Every structure is written in C-alpha cells, then in structure tokens.
Amino acid sequence: MKNIIISVNNGYYPISINNNFKALINYISEYESSQIFVITDSNVNILHFQALEDTLKKFKLTKFIIPAGEQSKSFQELKNIYNFLIKGNASKKDIIIAFGGGVIGDLVGFAVATFLSGLRLIQVPTSLLSQVDSSVGGKTALNFLSHKNNIGLFYQPIQVFINTSLLTTLPEREFNCGMGEVLVHSILDNSKSLFTLLTEEHERIKARDLIILNELVYLNCNIKRKFVEEDEYEHGKRQSLNLGHTIGHAIESLYNFELKHGECVSLGLVAACYISLQKNILSNEIADKIIKLIELFNLPTYISSLPPYEILDLIQYDKKRNSNINNFILIKDIGEVQIVQIEDLYTEIIPVLLRLQKPYYRSESPINAAKLI
Ligand SMILES: NC(=O)c1ccc[n+]([C@@H]2O[C@H](COP(=O)([O-])OP(=O)(O)OC[C@H]3O[C@@H](n4cnc5c(N)ncnc54)[C@H](O)[C@@H]3O)[C@@H](O)[C@H]2O)c1
Structure with a gap:
C-alpha cells in the first residue's frame, strides 16, 4: 500500500493506493459515521459493488445507482441524488462514497458539496482516468446545455481510496x-x-x-x-x-x-x-x-x-x-x-x-x- 497526503486550505486528506479493499475498513471505522451511502454507476455496480459490500459488511450500506456514461453528469441525476439523500435522512454525521469513474466522482462530488452545505465524501475511483486524475484535487462538475463542466465547484473529499485491481475489468x-x-x-x-x-x-x-x-x-x-x-x-x-x-x-x-x-x-x-x-x-x-x-x-x-x-x-x-x-x-x-x-x-x-x-x-x-x- 502506498499513501500520499494532500494538503489543502482546510486541512489535509490521504490518498491510499492498494490492490484490494482491505484497508478501507480501518479508515471508515475511524470516521465514526452513522450511515454510509454509496453512489455508483450501473456498470461498476454489477462488477464491483459486492466486493465493496463484503469489505464493509459490518456497516449498513445504502446504495444508489446512476446510469453509466457522461450523459449522467446532469441536473436530472443531481436531483435524483438529492432525493436519495433526503429519503435516507442523510446528515453531517454520515459518509457518502462516490464509487465509480470520473462521471460519478464529478457528479457525486457536486451533490455532496451542495447538500446541507457539504457532507463527508470518500472518493473510491474505479476507472484509470479517475484513479490517476479526477478523484484527486476536489474539482466537481456537471455538464449543462451540452457544454462540458460549465457548472461546478471545488470540494475536497476526506479520503481517496484507490484499488488498482478494479482496473482489470475496465474495457x-x-x-x-x-x-x-x-x-x-x-x-x-x-x-x-x-x-x-x-x-x-x-x-x-x-x-x-x-x-x-x-x-x-x-x-x-x-x-x-x-x-x-x-x-x-x-x-x-x-x-x-x-x-x-x-x-x-x-x-x-x-x-x-x-x-x-x-x-x-x-x-x-x-x-x-x-x-x-x-x-x-x-x-x-x-x-x-x-x-x-x-x-x-x-x-x-x-x-x-x-x-x-x-x-x-x-x-x-x-x-x-x-x-x-x-x-x-x-x-x-x-x-x-x-x-x-x-x-x-x-x-x-x-x-x-x-x-x-x-x-x-x-x-x-x-x-x-x-x-x-
Ligand atoms: N474532476 C476532475 O478533476 C476531472 C479530471 C479529468 C476528468 N474529469 C471528468 O471525468 C469524466 C471521465 O471519467 P471516466 O473516463 O472515468 O468516465 P466514466 O465515469 O464514464 O467511466 C468510464 C466507463 O467505465 C466504466 N467503468 C468504471 N470503472 C470500471 C471498472 N473498474 N470496470 C469496468 N468498467 C468500469 C463506467 O461505468 C463507464 O462506462 C469526464 O466527465 C471528465 O470531465 C474530471
């Protein structure tokens, strides 16, 4: 396992690079959350959600699935996430895991940043692009009127947890x-x-x-x-x-x-x-x-x-x-x-x-x- 600590204006957070999920349980236990919400896309859900759930079996995970693809970086999907969080009574004590590629990272990052003025976000990137780039640095975004990333803000996660073995299923x-x-x-x-x-x-x-x-x-x-x-x-x-x-x-x-x-x-x-x-x-x-x-x-x-x-x-x-x-x-x-x-x-x-x-x-x-x- 390799770790990088990233210092930002409001503190710092770890990026941990592994080839399995094992260490994630230790991080999540430290954060003392009441509920864990996982937001993922339709492909990653089928391929990798079970492994994440098995690792975090001592916690109750509540999951929301978004259609895979760039079209999901939209206001419609943002509203769907807000509805999901409201239905689950999400609060500042909870943790939201963005489990997917750059689309999930950008969209969920934006939703979590703006819901109740910001909840705790863990990025668990699953595509190569998201592991090497988009999960790090806190840039979140939506596309509006077919313009790329024209709605967005900076919002840092509390953790980036990278499992490179997920890349073996990437097309x-x-x-x-x-x-x-x-x-x-x-x-x-x-x-x-x-x-x-x-x-x-x-x-x-x-x-x-x-x-x-x-x-x-x-x-x-x-x-x-x-x-x-x-x-x-x-x-x-x-x-x-x-x-x-x-x-x-x-x-x-x-x-x-x-x-x-x-x-x-x-x-x-x-x-x-x-x-x-x-x-x-x-x-x-x-x-x-x-x-x-x-x-x-x-x-x-x-x-x-x-x-x-x-x-x-x-x-x-x-x-x-x-x-x-x-x-x-x-x-x-x-x-x-x-x-x-x-x-x-x-x-x-x-x-x-x-x-x-x-x-x-x-x-x-x-x-x-x-x-x-
Ligand atoms: N925030 C930033 O700093 C930043 C930087 C670069 C790019 N981006 C954004 O990232 C997005 C692109 O990210 P992306 O390429 O990850 O796209 P993506 O999230 O659409 O993922 C690509 C495809 O791979 C699938 N996938 C993801 N992980 C998988 C896995 N382990 N196995 C099999 N399939 C898997 C997804 O379901 C999807 O179909 C763009 O919207 C771009 O604007 C953001």
Missing part, C-alpha cells in the same frame, strides 16, 4: 482514455520519471500488471498533488493541468460526448504539439516522442471530420467563461510547459485544426496514426 477503450490524462501528467512532470516509465514499461502497463499499475497511479497522484497544493482553486499553476483540454473540451462538446474525454484530450495534446511547433518552442524530436506514446496507447492523433470554425467558436466560448482569453498551455520540453497568449486565434488556431484533420507525419516517414472518425 480497453476506457483504459486507453485514462492514459490520455496520464500522458498530460507525464509532460508536466519535470522529474521526467512518469515519461520514462511510460516509454520503458508500456507493455506491462498495457498488460495491466498490478505492480506497474500501482506505480503508475502513485506517480500520477503525486504529480497532481503538487499542482493542487500550490494552487487549489486553479488561479495559476494548476491551469497547466488543462494542457490539451481547451481544444479537447471543444471537440468533446461538438461531438456531443460521442467521443470519450480521454480521446478528446489526446487530440488536444496533439494540437498543443502543433501550436508549440508552429511557435518554434518545441522540437520535432520531442513532438515525435509524445505522439509515439499517444499511438502506443491507441489514442487518436487526428480526426478527419473536424470542422475548424465550429471548434474555434467553442474554444472562444470556453476561454471567455474562464476569463483566460487567448491563453494556451504549450509544450517546450518534457517537464516544461509555458502559458502563451495567442492574440489572433483565427490565424494561429485554424491552421492547427486543419492539420488535426490529417495523420501526423514525422519528418522521415508517415505514421499510421489511429484514425477515429
């Missing part, structure tokens, strides 16, 4: 999506240890070797910890975690969530490479290495049906609402990013979006890039 496409966020972290990490691990151990990662998965999740949570501790509310340094996300979110919204978050982040990362190359701050050699890793994890590097002008509109909407108009996170090297102001989005971003319609070419040979649409 391959979902596993690869989690690798999209891992790749973002590997570019932000100035120790380069994550990038090295991905380069040297990609076969074991793809085979889901539990020893290497524990290491992978640990390195990612630790990278995220550093950003969250320095800038909990994303006013400065934490914005770097959005590398690849500006264009990624626009693609995700445009395709109405038909593409997965991690796939869109991967396309956004390729776009960030293109802008960085265009600005002469990134070498072809490093761009090749990054795109090689994206390909190794079967993530898309281009999307031929991409409509550049519609994407530009969505980017402008996203930039306005975040009051960071014209700021893009660009790549200088592995472990070195730079926030760059792009004055004329039309002239600088449209060529990048056009380039994103076509496979990536290395200088010496064309690449069999993964084509998505």
